[in-house]
Amino acid sequence: MVELTAEQRDIKMAAQEFAEKEFRDIARELEAKEEFDDRIWKKTAENGFLAVFVPEEYGGQGLGHFEQCLILEEFARVDLGITHQIDSTFFGAQFILFNGTEEQKKKYLPPVCEGKWRIGMASTEPEAGSDVASIATTATKDGDYYVLRGNKVFITNCTTSDFLVVLCVTTPEAKRKHERLGAIVVDTKSPGYEATTWHGKLSLRCSTTGEVAFNDMRVPRENLLGEEGKGFYYLMDFFNHTRLGVAAFGVGTAQGALDKAVAHVKKRKQFGATLAALGVVQTKIAEMGTMVETARSLLYRAALKADRGEIDPALVAMSKWYASEVAVKVADEAIQLHGGSGILVEYDVEHYWRDAKVLEIFEGTKEIEKLLIGRRLLGLH
Structure with a gap:
């Protein structure tokens, strides 16, 4: 297991305390209403939890993706819906940090870190999900402008983002399909932008998701x-960093479910004793705890390598896939241990459980992650 520094332990504890104070009591209400309270986002910014990987010269904390993962893990331990909505306010910041000009970085990143602007990503289309190279939205040159035409779906903060990376x-x-794409920052207040929010999702109900038309x-x-x-190659590099965040979502969600299960079986009595006294329950808790720790170890290793500039796409994919699967399995067992009350x-x-399921789908389905891993291990990439 990775040994955290004193600073990292402080960051993790601060994130845990913040989430318990700000998320726990309001999470189910926000979920039922399918809405978010922006005051939480503002407080998150005030406490320095947004986009901490952004260098100080662009308004960030100058930390790493590892520290961002520690924060997201503790947030998701309480509630993934709120965590995802907070994370989505700077989803796209990495894209600008890695590929933007100095002028673009100085324009967009400080307001995002300060909680003044939201910036998101728009890549998925009705006929281009996992097959990113098949994106059909066009940007036609017209003098000093691009004219955008097309549609995007499953876009987080489509109605609330100030800017989207499209x-x-x-x-x-271009002769090669993968060389057709570019990435453009779009101001959502500009004429020609139209967005519609979806309702009735299984997961992340307080997080805004919908479709966009250009x-x-x-x-x-x-x-x-x-x-x-x-654009395609930039996006793959972007995912090699943001998928670490999804893995952190998974680890935190799994830990939160395990915490609930442990507390319940220690208290609930059946057959003249607490459930915790039963061997079958003890083995189930052991399996859940082992899966969580394994997922956490994978995540920490992948994130630390990324911060050293040693991106390992297969390791990132392993972390994202496994942590997401563990979140689903542990949450399922936690409900089972609660019986009907679950x-x-x-x-x-x-x-x-409901929130965990989407982790196996977005930012690369588990099938795509396994395909990437297999190709890397077989030397076919």
Whole structure:
């Protein structure tokens, strides 16, 4: 297991205390209403928890993705819906940090870190989910502008983001499919932008998700990030960092569910003793705890390597896939250990399973992660 520094232990404890104070009592209410309280986002910014991997010169804490994962893990331990909504306010910051010009970094990153602007990503389309290279949204050059036409789906904060990093076709003439894409920062207040929020989700109910339409939307060509034709490759590098965050979601969610299960079996009595006294329960708790610790170890190793500049796509994929699967399994067992009470909202455990399920789908399905791992191990990448 990774030994945390004193500073990292302090960060982890501060995040845990913040989440318990700010999330716990309001989480189920926000979920029932399918809405978010922006005051939580503002407090998160005030406490320095947003985009801590951003260097100080761009308004961040100058820490690493590892420290960001520690924060997200502790947040998700209490509630993943709120955690995801907070994380989504700076989802896209890495893309700008890695590929933006100095001017773009200084323009967009400080307000994001300060909790003044939200910035998100728009890549998924109705016919381009896992198959990112098939994105069909176009950005046609017209003088000093791009004219965007197309649709995106499953876009977080589609109605609340100030800006979105949009993956679109900028070089349709490219011979290779993967070299057609570019990435452009879009101001959501500009004419031609239309967004609709979805309701009735299984997971992350207080997190805004929906679809976007670009109707001949004019965007300055200076908003291009990096080079035309490199968008697909930029996105893969972006995912190699953001999938660490998803793994942290999984570890935190699993730990939260395990915490609930342990507390319940110590208190609940059946057959003349607490459930904790039963061997079958003890072995189940042992299995759950071992899975959580294994997932955490994978995550920490992958995140520390990333911060050293040693990105290991297979290790990142292992971490994301395994932590997500562990979250689903541990949450399922936690409900089982609660018996019939486990399906009741008042016991505050069923949401762990509902929220965990989406982790196996977004930012690369578990099938895609396994495919990536297999190809790396076989030397086929």
